[in-house]
Amino acid sequence: MTKATTLEKSPTSIMKSLKALLPLLFLSQTVISNSNSCKCLYGQSCWPSSDAFNALASKLSQPLIRPLPPASPCYSLIPEDAPVCSEAQANAHNGTWLSGVPGAYQNTNFEAYIFPNNTVSACYFNTTLGGTCGQGSVPPLGVDARSPEDIQAAVNFAREHNLKLVVKNTGHDYLGRSAARDAFMIWTHHMKSIDFHDDFAPEGAPDTEKHEAVTLGAGVQWSEAYAAAAAQNKYVVGGISDTGSVGAAGGWILGGGHSAFSGKFGLGVDNVLQFTLVNAKGEHVTANAHTNPTLFWALRGGGGGTFGITTTVTYRTHPIVPLTLALASVNFTSPDAAQRGITEYIHTHVTLSDKQWGGYSFLTNSTLFFGYFAPNVSLPDANATITPLFDVLKEVGEEGILTELIPVESFYALLNLQVPNPAGPQVGNKVELSSRFLSRDTALNRAEETARTLLSLDFVAINYVAGGAVLQVDPESAGLNPAWRNALAQVYIAENWQDGDSADTIHAAQQRLRDNTAILDRISTDSAAYLNEASLHEVDFKKAFWGPHYNRLKKIKNSVDPTGLFVVPRGVGSDDWDEELVCRV
Ligand SMILES: Cc1cc2nc3c(=O)[nH]c(=O)nc-3n(C[C@H](O)[C@H](O)[C@H](O)COP(=O)(O)OP(=O)(O)OC[C@H]3O[C@@H](n4cnc5c(N)ncnc54)[C@H](O)[C@@H]3O)c2cc1C
Ligand SMILES: *[C@@H]1O[C@H](CO)[C@@H](O)[C@H](O)[C@H]1NC(C)=O
Numbered sequence: 357m358t359k360a361t362t363l364e365k366s367p368t369s370i371m372k373s374l375k376a377l378l379p380l381l382f383l384s385q386t387v388i389s390n391s392n393s394c395k396c397l398y399g400q401s402c403w404p405s406s407d408a409f410n411a412l413a414s415k416l417s418q419p420l421i422r423p424l425p426p427a428s429p430c431y432s433l434i435p436e437d438a439p440v441c442s443e444a445q446a447n448a449h450n451g452t453w454l455s456g457v458p459g460a461y462q463n464t465n466f467e468a469y470i471f472p473n474n475t476v477s478a479c480y481f482n483t484t485l486g487g488t489c490g491q492g493s494v495p496p497l498g499v500d501a502r503s504p505e506d507i508q509a510a511v512n513f514a515r516e517h518n519l520k521l522v523v524k525n526t527g528h529d530y531l532g533r534s535a536a537r538d539a540f541m542i543w544t545h546h547m548k549s550i551d552f553h554d555d556f557a558p559e560g561a562p563d564t565e566k567h568e569a570v571t572l573g574a575g576v577q578w579s580e581a582y583a584a585a586a587a588q589n590k591y592v593v594g595g596i597s598d599t600g601s602v603g604a605a606g607g608w609i610l611g612g613g614h615s616a617f618s619g620k621f622g623l624g625v626d627n628v629l630q631f632t633l634v635n636a637k638g639e640h641v642t643a644n645a646h647t648n649p650t651l652f653w654a655l656r657g658g659g660g661g662t663f664g665i666t667t668t669v670t671y672r673t674h675p676i677v678p679l680t681l682a683l684a685s686v687n688f689t690s691p692d693a694a695q696r697g698i699t700e701y702i703h704t705h706v707t708l709s710d711k712q713w714g715g716y717s718f719l720t721n722s723t724l725f726f727g728y729f730a731p732n733v734s735l736p737d738a739n740a741t742i743t744p745l746f747d748v749l750k751e752v753g754e755e756g757i758l759t760e761l762i763p764v765e766s767f768y769a770l771l772n773l774q775v776p777n778p779a780g781p782q783v784g785n786k787v788e789l790s791s792r793f794l795s796r797d798t799a800l801n802r803a804e805e806t807a808r809t810l811l812s813l814d815f816v817a818i819n820y821v822a823g824g825a826v827l828q829v830d831p832e833s834a835g836l837n838p839a840w841r842n843a844l845a846q847v848y849i850a851e852n853w854q855d856g857d858s859a860d861t862i863h864a865a866q867q868r869l870r871d872n873t874a875i876l877d878r879i880s881t882d883s884a885a886y887l888n889e890a891s892l893h894e895v896d897f898k899k900a901f902w903g904p905h906y907n908r909l910k911k912i913k914n915s916v917d918p919t920g921l922f923v924v925p926r927g928v929g930s931d932d933w934d935e936e937l938v939c940r941v
């Protein structure tokens with residue numbers, strides 16, 4: 357094989373060249389039978405025969421896929437796999453590349469599986485650790501869906517055979533909701549349609565209702581949606597990450613969907629006009645404010661992988677606006693200085709919210725960094741708003757303090773700006789998060805104690821992605837946690853670990869996350885959190901992720917999916933299943 361062909365190898369070709377490795381990976385499958393109240397897993401006697409899978413394959417536009425962990429080429433004995441391994445290792449922190457591999461997860465801990473005896477099944481990029489390549493929680497078989505019909509065939513097959521089903525788009529989920537050991541996967545990544553409309557009419561809407569809008573296929577990623585919208589001179593509210601590889605029509609929107617522009621234009625769920633989806637019966641249906649409005653309510657914030665599989669999402673589009681970028685990087689001169697600086701910073705969020713700013717920040721016990729956007733705000737106006745905070749930061753910061761205002765032509769120009777990221781690579785890590793909303797009331801009335809709490813934690817990130825327009829929306833208009841409608845920001849903490857770490861080390865990290873969540877909880881009165889950037893270890897996930905909306909969401913869930921085909925960790929209805937989400941409790 358020449359170097360040139362090696363470089364052109366796509367993630368899909370990795371899958372092909374690795375078929376030979378499959379028997380090695382599955383040597384340790386145990387065969388146990390399953391009872392009716394449990395779902396059927398790969399390796400069990402109930403798992404469909406190859407004839408049954410062939411019958412399914414004949415209905416699909418693509419061959420079935422056999423997802424493997426992305427590092428699997430590094431454990432192959434086939435010489436041709438060596439360069440494929442190098443490519444995988446070179447892209448271990450590349451979100452775009454990872455999203456193109458059906459068996460890859462952006463937070464690589466979700467590829468792993470910890471057995472009850474504390475053995476970790478995983479496949480590490482770091483081969484010097486000396487282990488074998490385990491399939492972990494990567495589903496061993498799946499459908500590379502290209503159309504609603506592909507999804508319908510796969511959903512009907514999974515339901516008829518009682519399979520444990522996983523819906524995977526980009527694999528960004530922070531609770532591992534797009535992974536499950538021995539499950540059957542529906543992969544939506546290749547559903548890439550993008551259609552703009554000048555006069556979009558939701559199905560069933562009165563003739564007078566028309567919108568400027570864009571309809572995105574389930575697999576479209578934010579980088580792709582933004583590029584297409586920029587070419588149309590339009591803006592669509594979306595997620596922001598270093599490679600833009602978060603999905604624009606999957607878990608992001610179903611969980612709520614925040615943006616640095618949410619203060620200006622609302623959350624993702626405030627911008628959806630219509631979904632099309634395949635439901636648990638295998639029907640392809642529409643949900644909007646006029647057609648299936650109850651389902652539409654639940655889909656906006658009820659969470660991914662729970663109510664059906666979206667095939668398209670239609671969003672309002674907005675005009676492109678110029679903005680002012682405000683940057684600050686501060687080393688505090690002392691703990692007292694940090695307390696004063698962070699108190700002022702928290703308090704300032706109230707003003708920034710009223711002016712529809714948004715952005716991202718990180719703080720430790722002695723540093724603060726932020727990059728905030730003021731959409732459609734001129735530099736002099738932005739300066740007038742931020743100067744009081746900058747002045748305080750200059751008093752409490754060391755010599756090298758950075759405070760800067762930069763006029764930017766549009767959001768799209770911003771994407772090309774190199775803004776320093778003090779937090780390191782965003783993906784390819786082993787990480788779990790926990791989060792709480794920072795409410796407007798807290799920022800206004802309890803800034804000082806909030807600052808003290810945040811400074812007592814090692815590392816805190818604040819996604820300043822609510823406030824402004826988000827607070828103007830009726831909290832009852834969507835299934836989303838109503839706590840969003842009093843939130844200015846979402847505050848999160850993290851715990852990391854490394855390739856090869858033992859189950860004990862991982863469990864210790866998870867315990868630290870629980871302990872720190874109890875500390876972080878002091879900033880809130882309702883323990884509310886954003887379900888897409890949250891912890892698997894909440895004391896009460898129903899309250900944290902949905903508050904008073906949980907019971908209504910669960911009723912809707914039970915009516916549209918009575919058999920529990922779509923169940924994800926800490927999702928609506930997951931409380932009816934065991935920890936593995938395999939057997940009903
Ligand atoms: C680096 C990074 C940056 C992020 N930035 C943001 C951000 O700016 N704003 C924000 O709000 N969040 C952000 N998130 C969180 C993000 O919203 C979640 O990770 C979300 O789950 C991603 O959805 P996905 O479809 O891309 O990922 P996946 O992991 O593939 O899927 C997530 C969940 O949605 C389900 N799902 C996927 N597709 C469908 C479908 N078509 N129908 C039904 N269910 C489906 C899956 O089953 C799973 O439960 C970020 C996460 C990361 C890792
Ligand atoms: C990340 O992966 C994508 C898709 O394979 C590729 O186009 C891009 O060049 C990669 N980025 C880097 C920095 O290597």
Ligand SMILES: *[C@@H]1O[C@H](CO)[C@@H](O)[C@H](O)[C@H]1NC(C)=O
Pocket residue numbers: 384386471472473474475
């Ligand atoms: C732990 O359990 C797994 C799955 O049952 C088994 O394959 C493995 O051999 C066990 N490991 C040890 C050390 O007992």
Ligand SMILES: *[C@@H]1O[C@H](CO)[C@@H](O)[C@H](O)[C@H]1NC(C)=O
Pocket residue numbers: 482484485856
């Ligand atoms: C791989 O693991 C070895 C052994 O723990 C460690 O020394 C090395 O730094 C790791 N390499 C990388 C790139 O993480």
Ligand SMILES: *[C@@H]1O[C@H](CO)[C@@H](O)[C@H](O)[C@H]1NC(C)=O
Pocket residue numbers: 691721722814
């Ligand atoms: C700040 O955090 C660092 C690293 O976690 C720690 O060593 C230090 O003692 C902390 N300082 C204060 C004043 O709490």
Ligand SMILES: *[C@@H]1O[C@H](CO)[C@@H](O)[C@H](O)[C@H]1NC(C)=O
Pocket residue numbers: 675677732
């Ligand atoms: C941006 O500001 C201009 C001038 O103040 C105003 O006319 C326009 O409506 C604003 N656009 C948006 C989307 O807010």
Ligand SMILES: *[C@@H]1O[C@H](CO)[C@@H](O)[C@H](O)[C@H]1NC(C)=O
Pocket residue numbers: 735736739740743761
């Ligand atoms: C911001 O305002 C302050 C005080 O009014 C002024 O000194 C400063 O020059 C302004 N900065 C910019 C970038 O306009």
Ligand SMILES: *[C@@H]1O[C@H](CO)[C@@H](O)[C@H](O)[C@H]1NC(C)=O
Pocket residue numbers: 685686687754755756757758
């Ligand atoms: C903060 O301190 C670090 C480490 O001493 C230094 O590298 C950095 O430049 C400082 N940054 C600012 C903004 O003062």
